[in-house]
Amino acid sequence: MSLLQIAEPGESPVKAACKGRVVGIDLGTTHSLVAVVQDATPYCLAVDARGGRLLPSVVSYPRSGPPLVGEPARARAASHPHDTIASVKRLMGRSPDEVAAQQSQGRWLHYRLGPSDPSSPGVVRLSVAEGQRAVTPVEVSAEILRWLRLCAEEQLSTTPGGPDEDESILDGVVITVPAYFDDAQRQATKDAGRLAGLNVLRLLNEPTAAALAYGLDRKKEGKFAVYDLGGGTFDISILDLHDGIFTVMSTAGDTALGGDDMDQALADLLIASSSDPATLRSRLQQDAGQSRVLLALARQIKHQLTDAEQATATLPDGATVTITRAQLELAIAPIIARTAAPCRRALKDAELSPQELDGVVLVGGATRVPSVRAFVAQIFGQPPLCDLDPDQVVALGAAVQADILQNARTDALLIDVTPLSLGLELMGGIVEKIIPRNSRVPTGARQVFTTYADGQTGFDLHVVQGERETAQECRSLARFKLTGIPRMAAGMARLEVSFLIDENGLLSVSARELTSGREAHTTVKPSYGLSDEQVEKMLLDSFEYGESDLRQRLLITQRVEAERILTALSGALGRDGHLLSEAERQAIAAARAALEAARQGSDHRRIADAIAALDVASKGFAQRRMDQSLSHAVSGRAVSEIEAAVEHAHDIEGAHAAMPSSAQPIDPSAMRGSDARSQRE
Amino acid sequence: MPIARNHFEVLGFAPTYFIDRAELEARYREGQRHSHPDRFSRAPASERAQVLQRATDLNDAYRVLKSDLRRAEYLLALRGIDLSEEAEQAGGKKRTLDSLFLSDVLELREELQESRLRRDDAAITRIAAEIRSRMAQENGRIEAGFSRLGSTAAGDAAVLDGLADALLKLRYYQRFLDDISAHEEATA
Numbered sequence: 097m098s099l100l101q102i103a104e105p106g107e108s109p110v111k112a113a114c115k116g117r118v119v120g121i122d123l124g125t126t127h128s129l130v131a132v133v134q135d136a137t138p139y140c141l142a143v144d145a146r147g148g149r150l151l152p153s154v155v156s157y158p159r160s161g162p163p164l165v166g167e168p169a170r171a172r173a174a175s176h177p178h179d180t181i182a183s184v185k186r187l188m189g190r191s192p193d194e195v196a197a198q199q200s201q202g203r204w205l206h207y208r209l210g211p212s213d214p215s216s217p218g219v220v221r222l223s224v225a226e227g228q229r230a231v232t233p234v235e236v237s238a239e240i241l242r243w244l245r246l247c248a249e250e251q252l253s254t255t256p257g258g259p260d261e262d263e264s265i266l267d268g269v270v271i272t273v274p275a276y277f278d279d280a281q282r283q284a285t286k287d288a289g290r291l292a293g294l295n296v297l298r299l300l301n302e303p304t305a306a307a308l309a310y311g312l313d314r315k316k317e318g319k320f321a322v323y324d325l326g327g328g329t330f331d332i333s334i335l336d337l338h339d340g341i342f343t344v345m346s347t348a349g350d351t352a353l354g355g356d357d358m359d360q361a362l363a364d365l366l367i368a369s370s371s372d373p374a375t376l377r378s379r380l381q382q383d384a385g386q387s388r389v390l391l392a393l394a395r396q397i398k399h400q401l402t403d404a405e406q407a408t409a410t411l412p413d414g415a416t417v418t419i420t421r422a423q424l425e426l427a428i429a430p431i432i433a434r435t436a437a438p439c440r441r442a443l444k445d446a447e448l449s450p451q452e453l454d455g456v457v458l459v460g461g462a463t464r465v466p467s468v469r470a471f472v473a474q475i476f477g478q479p480p481l482c483d484l485d486p487d488q489v490v491a492l493g494a495a496v497q498a499d500i501l502q503n504a505r506t507d508a509l510l511i512d513v514t515p516l517s518l519g520l521e522l523m524g525g526i527v528e529k530i531i532p533r534n535s536r537v538p539t540g541a542r543q544v545f546t547t548y549a550d551g552q553t554g555f556d557l558h559v560v561q562g563e564r565e566t567a568q569e570c571r572s573l574a575r576f577k578l579t580g581i582p583r584m585a586a587g588m589a590r591l592e593v594s595f596l597i598d599e600n601g602l603l604s605v606s607a608r609e610l611t612s613g614r615e616a617h618t619t620v621k622p623s624y625g626l627s628d629e630q631v632e633k634m635l636l637d638s639f640e641y642g643e644s645d646l647r648q649r650l651l652i653t654q655r656v657e658a659e660r661i662l663t664a665l666s667g668a669l670g671r672d673g674h675l676l677s678e679a680e681r682q683a684i685a686a687a688r689a690a691l692e693a694a695r696q697g698s699d700h701r702r703i704a705d706a707i708a709a710l711d712v713a714s715k716g717f718a719q720r721r722m723d724q725s726l727s728h729a730v731s732g733r734a735v736s737e738i739e740a741a742v743e744h745a746h747d748i749e750g751a752h753a754a755m756p757s758s759a760q761p762i763d764p765s766a767m768r769g770s771d772a773r774s775q776r777e
Numbered sequence: 778m779p780i781a782r783n784h785f786e787v788l789g790f791a792p793t794y795f796i797d798r799a800e801l802e803a804r805y806r807e808g809q810r811h812s813h814p815d816r817f818s819r820a821p822a823s824e825r826a827q828v829l830q831r832a833t834d835l836n837d838a839y840r841v842l843k844s845d846l847r848r849a850e851y852l853l854a855l856r857g858i859d860l861s862e863e864a865e866q867a868g869g870k871k872r873t874l875d876s877l878f879l880s881d882v883l884e885l886r887e888e889l890q891e892s893r894l895r896r897d898d899a900a901i902t903r904i905a906a907e908i909r910s911r912m913a914q915e916n917g918r919i920e921a922g923f924s925r926l927g928s929t930a931a932g933d934a935a936v937l938d939g940l941a942d943a944l945l946k947l948r949y950y951q952r953f954l955d956d957i958s959a960h961e962e963a964t965a
Contacts, residue, residue, distance in 0.1 A: 298818065341806050506810065509815060539837060
């Protein structure tokens with residue numbers, strides 16, 4: 097970088113300082129977002145043709161060809177339930193046994209576990225593409241990240257027509273993770289980033305990211321709790337904001353608790369309210385597609401009950417049920433109650449009483465549920481702050497952190513903690529804690545071991561994370577094999593092992609023999625993760641659908657999307673054409689013809705524009721159809737029809753935002769609206 | 778090989794028990810502002826490794842100096858009195874606590890056990906309060922001991938022994954309290 101580089105007026109210093117750009121990514125259970133800082137303001141980039149900011153974290157693998165990501169993938173959930181992976185974040189860094197346990201606990205996780213690879217039995221593999229492929233959760237997440245990367249490159253490129261094939265304009269990314277993620281889950285996230293061809297500058301804890309967006313925005317000082325209830329994870333963090341330094345005082349949480357669980361509970365309630373629960377339940381067990389539809393229906397009802405006192409739906413067996421908000425609250429109360437213990441623990445670890453907090457910030461879509469807000473108010477003895485969009489705030493904070501790193505900004509600094517104690521398994525399976533939870537990172541510990549047999553040259557160490565007394569009850573991170581210790585009598589060799597948790601919360605281990613000063617060799621065998629070699633191999637394999645044909649993929653995705661919308665529209669016109677005025681009918685016909693024409697071409701932007709135009713033309717129609725099907729549920733209607741109408745109406749909602757080719761900072765006042773707004777999932 | 782700085786040196790304090798909390802916070806923040814790895818995300822790998830070590834030293838020093846108990850233990854360790862269990866196992870001098878103290882704590886343990894069986898939360902709270910008041914007493918002894926260091930005609934040996942005794946008792950009490958709260962967490 098030249099010292100004489102001067103920013104041109106109007107040009108952002110980011111661009112002047114370095115060739116690439118940096119972005120922040122919120123890789124969420126239900127949604128993912130990508131955000132960037134421009135002119136000192138963070139904003140979210142569009143992630144679909146209609147300018148929506150929330151990318152459904154869904155990947156669907158067709159029998160052949162590249163996977164679909166986002167809305168087009170979600171649209172295949174009912175028809176291809178096993179090839180369509182949603183909520184993959186729940187599987188990151190998990191063992192096959194843990195995933196099987198999740199499934200057997202009655203959770204409707206529609207994954208089909210593939211055959212495990214004998215070389216890494218601890219790695220989960222999902223059978224997709226009608227059994228033609230087996231993918232790891234890391235690869236599925238990488239597809240989502242790759243898509244976000246593509247969107248960001250499109251919009252940040254200064255060259256018209258998108259970036260050149262070989263020019264990467266993304267210099268680095270910050271990816272957020274739940275604060276309570278353990279080392280294996282973090283490592284898996286970082287691997288996914290690498291696999292997506294991203295330079296991961298930093299993994300950032302989600303509540304910390306939220307605080308950064310919130311605190312910098314408001315120039316706040318004081319102590320804050322961030323209550324983050326997302327689709328699949330719960331985090332509570334307590335932070336001290338002081339003079340531009342954000343210090344995390346404590347963190348606690350549950351990596352398998354979120355809005356998804358509410359949908360499950362509500363779906364169970366719907367089944368129980370049907371005319372013949374037993375028959376319906378067994379039908380859903382056999383038909384994964386139908387159960388996905390029921391889950392989507394449950395989610396819609398949950399959203400409606402944020403504002404309405406009751407909602408009506410038609411079940412797959414034709415029965416019409418009405419659910420009141422009180423019923424919903426009763427069904428989800430046990431889920432919300434599970435957040436209480438982590439909140440109390442975080443307060444205790446921070447040595448604070450609720451009255452000493454200057455505010456409680458809400459993050460995550462599930463915090464829109466009124467009874468969640470009431471619960472938070474009760475636990476912390478004060479009404480929560482919700483003036484930032486809980487869906488976007490994490491991504492915005494990640495973008496701010498990326499900007500801080502890229503420009504070595506000194507006005508803000510994050511000091512985070514490690515969420516779980518790090519320990520070593522001793523003889524008898526007892527755990528000795530070497531780094532206590534809530535230690536500020538980076539942090540280290542040293543332990544000296546000695547040999548117990550004459551001439552012993554190696555040593556095995558089992559590293560675990562967790563708060564329990566025995567290794568079995570903690571989470572196994574890795575087994576380290578130390579070799580190359582000089583031959584000595586038992587008890588003579590003194591082996592010093594150093595553990596380091598870096599600023600990302602990632603662990604590394606090194607060892608030295610003290611009497612000889614020799615470095616001992618360490619081999620890491622992650623208990624559930626991928627080895628470096630495996631990630632490398634995947635990276636090579638990914639070129640199959642890789643970097644060169646991203647543009648082609650964009651085109652294919654847009655075509656699939658166009659086809660889906662056209663099919664849905666034909667069906668809707670056939671059934672509900674009577675809801676249209678003549679003028680509307682003509683406008684829709686024209687927009688439809690334009691999309692048909694664009695679909696034949698090879699310009700993905702033109703297809704995107706045509707989709708958006710059609711959405712605008714049919715907005716009123718979609719709204720009326722949704723009103724018709726949901727408020728006065730017509731008995732006997734197939735639920736998939738209602739689903740389609742709801743989908744359609746939601747597609748339209750997205751169309752109001754800016755188009756991807758003209759990415760503008762979104763209006764901050766719109767972003768912060770905490771008033772009654774419908775939610776998009 | 779560079780000699781590792783002790784925790785007091787890392788934060789620029791003289792090795793004393795009496796540390797100003799606000800000053801500790803201020804120095805820690807200033808240190809991190811200059812040596813947190815986030816400030817060097819673009820630096821070459823070798824420089825980053827150094828920075829990481831510096832930031833780690835700062836955090837570890839802060840953790841020890843912030844806590845009265847850890848700071849006191851560390852001060853004794855600097856004077857060659859290692860109270861860690863590791864040192865005991867490695868053949869160090871085994872310090873024993875007076876039998877009166879031990880039987881007393883044992884009695885409290887039994888009381889706690891019975892209260893748990895009875896699910897008598899009020900009694901458990903009372904026991905915790907009793908432990909805290911005893912800890913305050915031991916803390917007073919520690920404070921007094923450290924202020925006498927280097928000022929008695931008989932030398933520091935007796936004072937240091939008293940400090941070690943108070944610290945070991947504190948540790949006992951602390952474990953007792955941790956046990957109570959762990960149980961609360963598990964049953965909540």
